[in-house]
Amino acid sequence: MTAIRLPARAGLEERVGRRWLVLLAVAAAAILWVVFRGQMTLPHNDDAPIFRSLLGVREWAEDNRQTLAPLREGIGGLIDVFDEIIASLGWPGVIGLFTAIGVGFGGLRVGLLAFLGMTALGLMGLWDASMQTLSMILAAVVLSLLIGLPLGILAGRSNRLSAFLSPILDVMQILPTLGYLPLVTAFFFIGGPPGVVATLIYAIPPAVRITSLGMRGVPRTTVEAAAAYGATSRQILTKVQLPLAWRAIALGINQTIMLSLSMVIIAGLIGAPGLGRLVLNALSKTQIGTSFQVGLAIVILAIVLDRVTFAIGERLDPRSRADAASRQDRRALRWGVAAAILVAGLAAPFLIDAVTFPDAIRLSLAEPVDTVATWVTDTISPATHDFEAWVATYILNPLDTILLDAPWWLVAAATVGLAWFLSGRRPAVIAAVCLGGIIVLSLWDHSMRTLANVLVGTSITLAIGGALGVATARNARLRAVVRPILDAAQTLPPFVYLLPALLLFGPNRFTGIVAAVIFSIPPVIRLVEVGIRAVPATVVEAATASGATARQLLWKVQLPMSLQALLLAANQGLVMVLSMVVVAALVGAGALGYDVITGFARGEQFGKGLAAGVAIVLLGIMLDRITQGAGGRRRAATVRAG
């Protein structure tokens, strides 16, 4: 009999009692708010002593930079190696190589995609910049994997190492790069190497985590069986665990590449050459069309690398060795074609100029995009500005007032209480510790402002993402249309839609929220869709057979049964919005994000910038633990039917 998960329902008396308690708590909080309004609000002090002491960290880094000089030389050398290889291949060679790999490992479709993608980069006039970015990405990925894969394998076998690494990896991924970027430049100066280092810090965690997960996914019985047959530890690793974990490892490699690409623009801020730099240039000239075109180039590069590495991963997967006989012929054909393409690409430089991509044809999306953008903004910008003013006045400002006019202890107590109610004791303790940390960092005022923005942003993301997720779950055609848009939206650098957002809404908190929402919606849509579609078809049929309408089906059956997925969607939406806090400050969101970019821009403010980055991490951990644990109270009790 199938076991069906239903949310556990507490007893009737318990539920009623809890409701009264909640009402009482809310009433008490409201009264205290009115009574103590405006007192003990911990207003922002730009000269807080802790900022000055954190500044010392950077000075220490600058004094000690010589120790890391060899590392810098090494990374610079690695980038140069890739530069040289790409330069000697020339554009026909690079296109030929990618196409050949695509055809060889993935067949005609992947090869065609690779060919079209790489050629498009050249046709848009972005070949040189794309190759500079490619060198940097390759260097970063190689180093990430060199460090991350072994660590992941070790973490997969050792619980202690895994527990030790987990918070470190968390921080590496959540701490805003701009917060610690001055430290990176203090040690590694400017140019390609610090760009690679900043990318490493962001891209190693998925390599470690996913590899570790893959290792742990190998069934214990299989490992024991191998041991029983007399396999040594090394043999178990190389012949059993790695092959079986290959899928996960391939995914880890793929994620490392994707995350490295998302760091391209930040690397541009510290002088790394390539596409990131071009986006920043276009932004400073407020050229929407150019920034969109370069952003598109980054997306194309991401898609090509993604599909090609995915194909390699699939083809090398030991588990799919069970090939039908007919595949043998196709394999020979594929590799034959691949070899021919490769030879053509390598031979071409002897016949034509392989250094500069020919400019006979040029694809320019910049002008049409500019025209459309100008027309749209001219038409609707008065209306969008009014809308922004309305949201800011009736939603953002009241929320700010509630959080900021209240004494700090009231807000802290309410948050801890809410955490306890929603998720249990441990998240409540973590919430208390994080809030305490924020107070110690002298960033209470700005953190509350950022919290307000994040809450509004997350709510909007979940509302729209949830609705769209439900829609795509139920409509296959919509799904097919939306999927490529979501793919592109997830890889398009957020910097690209900053300009349109600014033109429509002006520089303020709302615009920052809009940028964060656009960035965070795709994963929410995906998770909600997956969750709803995972509800067993039998249950859906039973419900419709019993006469449920479409609405009842959704609200009474599908949503409750996909609760875990919905909570995960909420959690991910929150984390993604939080990760946009710094970028949002570039369009007027202020608060912690602005502190971080100030710390990066002005040396004497580095302490405040780093402190703000840590405060963002603390908020992130607190909100993450609360939303992750929110399902705990109502965790499904498995009910066996029949």
Add this chain to the structure above:
Amino acid sequence: MRENRLARWAGGIAMVAVLVAGCARSAGSTPTPSAGGGGASQSAAAASASAGASQVAEVTCKGAGDKGTVKMMVNQWVGAEANVAVAQCLLQQMGWKVETSTLAEEPAWQGFDTGEVDVILENWGHPELEKHYIQDTKLATDAGPMGVTGIIGWYVPAWMLDQYPDLADWHNLNNHVDLFKTPESGDKGQFLGSDPTFVQYDEALITNLGLNFKVVFSGSEAASITAFQNADKNKTPLIGYFYDPQWLHNEIKLTQIKLPPYTPGCDADLKKVACDYPPYTLNKIVRTEWLNSSGDAATFIKNFKWRNEDQNEVADLLTNKKLSGEDAAKQWITEHPEIWQPWMP
């Protein structure tokens, strides 16, 4: 298992082929990927003919000889790109190779220490960096003014002064608080601050001048620019931090509000400042070691000097006319020999 080996051999041969081809190619010719600023790839070809473009009808940014490399830093604004575009073109004509890197101001000065940056053509103040790098460690040298005067101040779209002429004097700002109120500024009028990279002390000014305004930071230059563009187009009120030279002035009209005039020393304590921003004599900073060892390039840089309107003209070509750095430089060089010829050593 046969397929395994076949695939592996094919892959191995492919890899070897790539490496062999790579070595053969790099032994043959030397392509030069350069770190280009602004989008167009610039390569100084070693062999082409023309030097000294003033007599030739077709201006080109290539020159004969290979005297070495000049590493120029391009600030993240268009005016700086204009400076570098023209300087790069002329230096290349003289036979130098130019590498550009675009950086924020702080990291750029660090380049004087490592040798990654030789020249910053446009420096706005930064007394703390000048003290450390020029006076204390002598890693950098002030190469004189570049001729442009930087003006920072409080600007409003010009239409506001037509409608509210008394805005021209800061004393009357408090009478128009309602005009400038936004949801971001609550009960006070909004003053739009800018990118944190820029030197700003408007919060102190507002407090010390007793104005009922609140500074809201736009966060980036692009944000401030779009705000002023919108204020001009849709006739919405806006007052904010802005500056000249900036390409926006070629597109819309912005007028500066008069604050108490600057007197030397009035900005000594940035908490008590109550006067307008000083006019900045923008200067050139060069790496001391480079200055002493780079012959005519160093002389050229020391001579480089042009006016606000010259820089604005090239900046306009770069933004509104969407020319590449090289094309904009060629056009300006063709049209203004009287300005750049005195720079040549």
